[in-house]
Amino acid sequence: MKKRLGPSDRLYPMPASLICGGTMDGADACAVAWMGICATNPPRVAIALRESRRTLELIRTTGTLTVNTPRADDAAVADFFGIVSGHQRDKFTESGWTLEPSAVVEAPRIAECPYQLECRVDQEVPLGSHVLLIAEVLESHAEEGVLDATGDKVDVGLLDPLVYIAGSREYRRLGEKVADAYTIGKTVG
Amino acid sequence: MKKRLGPSDRLYPMPASLICGGTMDGADACAVAWMGICATNPPRVAIALRESRRTLELIRTTGTLTVNTPRADDAAVADFFGIVSGHQRDKFTESGWTLEPSAVVEAPRIAECPYQLECRVDQEVPLGSHVLLIAEVLESHAEEGVLDATGDKVDVGLLDPLVYIAGSREYRRLGEKVADAYTIGKTVG
Numbered sequence: 001m002k003k004r005l006g007p008s009d010r011l012y013p014m015p016a017s018l019i020c021g022g023t024m025d026g027a028d029a030c031a032v033a034w035m036g037i038c039a040t041n042p043p044r045v046a047i048a049l050r051e052s053r054r055t056l057e058l059i060r061t062t063g064t065l066t067v068n069t070p071r072a073d074d075a076a077v078a079d080f081f082g083i084v085s086g087h088q089r090d091k092f093t094e095s096g097w098t099l100e101p102s103a104v105v106e107a108p109r110i111a112e113c114p115y116q117l118e119c120r121v122d123q124e125v126p127l128g129s130h131v132l133l134i135a136e137v138l139e140s141h142a143e144e145g146v147l148d149a150t151g152d153k154v155d156v157g158l159l160d161p162l163v164y165i166a167g168s169r170e171y172r173r174l175g176e177k178v179a180d181a182y183t184i185g186k187t188v189g
Numbered sequence: 190m191k192k193r194l195g196p197s198d199r200l201y202p203m204p205a206s207l208i209c210g211g212t213m214d215g216a217d218a219c220a221v222a223w224m225g226i227c228a229t230n231p232p233r234v235a236i237a238l239r240e241s242r243r244t245l246e247l248i249r250t251t252g253t254l255t256v257n258t259p260r261a262d263d264a265a266v267a268d269f270f271g272i273v274s275g276h277q278r279d280k281f282t283e284s285g286w287t288l289e290p291s292a293v294v295e296a297p298r299i300a301e302c303p304y305q306l307e308c309r310v311d312q313e314v315p316l317g318s319h320v321l322l323i324a325e326v327l328e329s330h331a332e333e334g335v336l337d338a339t340g341d342k343v344d345v346g347l348l349d350p351l352v353y354i355a356g357s358r359e360y361r362r363l364g365e366k367v368a369d370a371y372t373i374g375k376t377v378g
Contacts, residue, residue: 001333004292005341008306008329009232011225012258012343012350013202013363036200036225037355038237039316043198046235046321048227069201075367079374094378103193117197125314125323127228132235134314134321140197144190148357152194154201156354156361161201163363165345166226168337169371172345174202174352175364178264182358185268189283 009166016164016171018068018081019047020099021059024108027099029068029091030055031082033164034130043137045119048130054086056131064105064120065135068113070162072173077112078162079171104138114143115159198355205353205360207257207270208236209288210248213297216288218257218280219244220271222353223319232326234308237319243275245320252310253294254324257302259351261362266301267351268360293327303332304348 014033022028034048045067049056059065070078077095084091092099099108102118109116119135126132148155156174163172203222211217223237234256238245248254259267266284273280281288288297291307298305308324315321337344345363352361 002303002305002330003333003336003340005329005331005343007232007326009226009229009326010329010343011204011206011234011256011306012304012345012348013204013352014225015200015202017200034226034228036203036235036237037198037223038235038321039223039319040198041318043196044316045200046225046227046237048225048235067200072367076373076377079368079370079372080377081374083371083374084378089378091378114191115201116191117200123314125312127233127323129230130228132227132323134316137196137198140194140199141191142194144192147192151192153356154194154199156201156357156359159201162367163202164370165363167342168345169369170345171367171370171373173364173367174354175362178261178351178360178362179268180359181268181353182272183268184265184360185270185272188265188269189273189278189280 014164014166016078016162018070018078018110018113019055020066020068020110021055021107023106024099024101027108028055028058028086029081029110031078038134045135045137047133049133050130062106064107066102066107066109067117067119068110069115070113072160072162075162075171114146115154116141203353203355205267205351207259207267207299207302208244209255209257209299210244210296212295213288213290216297217244217247217275218270218299220267234324234326236322238322239319251295253296254308255291255296255298256306256308257299258304259302261349261351264351264360303335304343305330
């Protein structure tokens, strides 16, 4: 038996990424769960940001941004980047987290995050409360310690990314592997 | 030390939702990981679909769709909905999964999924390989057995949603709670 819960902005699970804009001389970042990959060729990401975000202002100055995936163990700092406003406080100075230059775009990366995407904004879709940035992913980086045996792919168990759960407003880590995709489905039908 | 991995369409983690279009008399659904919430007021979701998907054709006939979250234990059926084409085969007949009418929109829900969103498409953003559907969430439903003690909110531990991991192409379940969001960050700075 199901219960009607009304219009909802909850989807399970969500990423807990830090979106960074600006330059090495002045940057801000904020925690964003409302995002996803949206195209393959070229790879693009769709990121929803409130118009009031200082990070958004800074993204617009260079037309570039980075997506930085924090470790589950760094939930406190990631949450800090979500609840504090960059208009009032310098999140990097206060958290002790640091910037590193990107390879391709002007927006810097967050050094403490083991997986990072460098992106250039292609278009903005205005959505009232939020603006949806559609950005091409030009480069990605991963800490060598989170790569699998091939050295070319992320091992998500080693990455141990932070996960956001809407509604109950909690952070979780990933759990056990359930099955191989594009394989287990062949047993059905 | 970080390694450059090139342009990437990988983000960690992703949802593993079944998007359903059509009517009770003829529906199709496909597994989609490239999606996210993109606005609050009204709540909206952004869903990337390949132009070739039969589900997309059916969504366009009514302008509505549903988002259905499978349980981690149902990885096999969810994967089946991803790897089989609705142009050739009837995924519902073959999997044994069933449709149930929606409360507000024409597109039906997938009865075996414990969390469901009813949506009306607001706009399409063409992105070459994919089209990004931006859809308003008009109603949500959850199985009573996955609600928390208040009876009004999903308990994500009980929901046990399927999670998709790009790159290694695997399904996982959620793991342990790490911290409370909007709280743990107050200990920083």
